[in-house]
Amino acid sequence: MCVWHWRKCSCVFMFCVSSAEITGQRVEMDDGKSGYVGSKVDLRCRFINSSPPVKISQVTWQKLVNGSKQNVAIANPSLGVSVAPPYRDRVSFKNAAVRRRTPTLEDTTISFSSLRLSDEATYICEYTTFPAGNRENTVNLTVYVRPTTQMSLSSPTLVARSSNLKTPVATCISANGKPPGTIRWETRVPGEVTTREYKNSDGTITVQSDYILVPSKETHKETLTCVTTYNEEVYTDSVTLDIQYEPDVTVDGFDGNWYLNKENAQLSCQADANPAVSLYQWRLVNGSLPTYAEIRDNVLMFKGPVTYDLQGTYVCDATNSIGTRSGSVEVSIIEKPLPQIATGDVISVIALLLAAGVLLGITVTVLVLKIRSKKDNSSAGSPSGKMAQPIRKRTGDDIQHSGRFYEELPNTADYVSYRLACNKDDYPEPYSPPINPPLTFLPQHPYPSSQTMPSTGNNSTNTLSKNTFAPPSHTTATFKYPSVPGLAPPPPGGTYTFPKEQYV
Ligand SMILES: *[C@@H]1O[C@H](CO)[C@@H](O)[C@H](O)[C@H]1NC(C)=O
Ligand SMILES: *[C@@H]1O[C@H](CO)[C@@H](O)[C@H](O)[C@H]1NC(C)=O
Numbered sequence: 001m002c003v004w005h006w007r008k009c010s011c012v013f014m015f016c017v018s019s020a021e022i023t024g025q026r027v028e029m030d031d032g033k034s035g036y037v038g039s040k041v042d043l044r045c046r047f048i049n050s051s052p053p054v055k056i057s058q059v060t061w062q063k064l065v066n067g068s069k070q071n072v073a074i075a076n077p078s079l080g081v082s083v084a085p086p087y088r089d090r091v092s093f094k095n096a097a098v099r100r101r102t103p104t105l106e107d108t109t110i111s112f113s114s115l116r117l118s119d120e121a122t123y124i125c126e127y128t129t130f131p132a133g134n135r136e137n138t139v140n141l142t143v144y145v146r147p148t149t150q151m152s153l154s155s156p157t158l159v160a161r162s163s164n165l166k167t168p169v170a171t172c173i174s175a176n177g178k179p180p181g182t183i184r185w186e187t188r189v190p191g192e193v194t195t196r197e198y199k200n201s202d203g204t205i206t207v208q209s210d211y212i213l214v215p216s217k218e219t220h221k222e223t224l225t226c227v228t229t230y231n232e233e234v235y236t237d238s239v240t241l242d243i244q245y246e247p248d249v250t251v252d253g254f255d256g257n258w259y260l261n262k263e264n265a266q267l268s269c270q271a272d273a274n275p276a277v278s279l280y281q282w283r284l285v286n287g288s289l290p291t292y293a294e295i296r297d298n299v300l301m302f303k304g305p306v307t308y309d310l311q312g313t314y315v316c317d318a319t320n321s322i323g324t325r326s327g328s329v330e331v332s333i334i335e336k337p338l339p340q341i342a343t344g345d346v347i348s349v350i351a352l353l354l355a356a357g358v359l360l361g362i363t364v365t366v367l368v369l370k371i372r373s374k375k376d377n378s379s380a381g382s383p384s385g386k387m388a389q390p391i392r393k394r395t396g397d398d399i400q401h402s403g404r405f406y407e408e409l410p411n412t413a414d415y416v417s418y419r420l421a422c423n424k425d426d427y428p429e430p431y432s433p434p435i436n437p438p439l440t441f442l443p444q445h446p447y448p449s450s451q452t453m454p455s456t457g458n459n460s461t462n463t464l465s466k467n468t469f470a471p472p473s474h475t476t477a478t479f480k481y482p483s484v485p486g487l488a489p490p491p492p493g494g495t496y497t498f499p500k501e502q503y504v
């Protein structure tokens with residue numbers, strides 16, 4: 001008989017005992033109720049009467065605050081309806097029958113409008129009946145607050161520093177939520193997430209999540225998306241990183257094929273920078289820019305045909321508000337345009353060189369054999385005309401008879417290989433081998449450079465020295481003219497430098 005409600009069981013129990021014949025009344029309410037701040041919620045309360053029915057003397061709605069009860073609203077069959085002053089604007093009995101002159105109080109559901117956080121509490125719906133006594137039930141009202149989501153860059157300007165320090169770049173806040181929202185991040189940029197919760201005095205919770213990374217050129221313009229979830233509702237918000245970094249500079253335009261008299265040579269300074277480069281400056285590592293160089297913003301133009309004078313290392317300094325960085329290129333000038341080398345050409349050149357090598361080998365072998373046989377002949381005391389002469393005469397005297405000597409030159413193959421390797425268009429006659437005495441088919445002055453010839457004037461010296469084969473950018477290989485038996489060794493400085501790719 002006391003099954004109808006456990007909460008007041010102790011006090012009701014006594015009553016139950018004294019009125020044992022009355023059973024079955026109960027107060028029906030929802031298990032729990034919730035609503036957002038500002039919204040409206042109905043708190044249901046129904047009296048399930050017994051048969052025969054008991055008389056309802058009064059219905060009281062109360063709020064349980066800190067263990068004590070506060071009246072919210074009262075419905076009395078004879079006195080009418082009363083709502084306590086703090087709730088007068090926001091609470092009303094939903095069922096119009098409660099407010100009638102002759103009311104029906106079986107359904108005393110109240111409507112709560114403009115919910116406030118402070119409305120969250122346990123509410124009691126208490127029926128006073130006769131003769132059954134009090135029957136009551138409770139409902140817990142929970143008030144939710146939808147948080148506001150806010151996303152922002154942590155700082156208006158993020159700068160990529162060489163210190164590579166991690167720093168919060170974006171902040172996502174789910175503010176004043178009850179219960180708190182949850183935050184997660186979606187982005188391609190790897191980073192760390194720090195999330196903190198702050199309890200506000202009104203019971204709401206603010207969640208702040210920071211995305212932390214090392215600002216860099218690579219992360220510029222990357223997007224960070226913050227995904228906030230609250231009561232199954234999902235919000236997304238994005239920011240795009242704007243990372244400032246100093247210029248990343250390269251110098252374009254020099255292709256290694258700048259030859260004498262080439263026109264329209266120019267270098268271009270390419271800079272990746274945020275913010276954009278505000279100043280480009282050109283300089284030559286040693287010395288000042290040629291007078292015929294003209295600067296147009298990031299382009300350095302050389303007016304007129306190319307000369308050796310413009311060789312050097314050119315540096316472009318690009319400046320933005322973050323800093324200045326440089327790029328450089330080493331410009332070397334060649335005399336003639338580089339041939340466009342096709343694969344077929346390379347193969348034929350290799351074949352030619354191989355053939356030359358074989359020929360050289362054969363020639364040397366033959367000559368060595370010949371010389372030996374001549375030695376044998378001369379020692380046998382049978383001079384055989386002019387053939388024996390060069391072998392016998394290894395003195396300076398003999399060498400003067402160049403014509404004859406050449407006839408008998410044992411190392412003709414060396415000359416052949418020299419011609420193969422060096423007597424191309426790229427190599428002018430002034431760089432002929434040091435044959436002493438000069439042969440008729442070789443230039444009379446093998447060393448026409450300033451070091452061996454007395455300078456005849458500033459201009460000519462200049463021109464000649466400019467013609468030396470030592471382009472700064474090329475590695476050089478030493479070509480030693482083979483020593484010829486019977487010949488004086490090459491004069492001091494008689495080694496010749498050739499650009500490697502030309503020589504091999
Ligand atoms: C309930 O009690 C707490 C302290 O125990 C107090 O701060 C709060 O104001 C009380 N609430 C009401 C509505 O009296
Ligand atoms: C209602 O809230 C009170 C106190 O917060 C709790 O003890 C009780 O279990 C809750 N009742 C229900 C039905 O959730």
Ligand SMILES: *[C@@H]1O[C@H](CO)[C@@H](O)[C@H](O)[C@H]1NC(C)=O
Pocket residue numbers: 285286
């Ligand atoms: C350029 O300057 C550097 C340093 O001052 C020096 O070592 C170098 O020899 C110079 N080069 C030329 C070609 O003058």
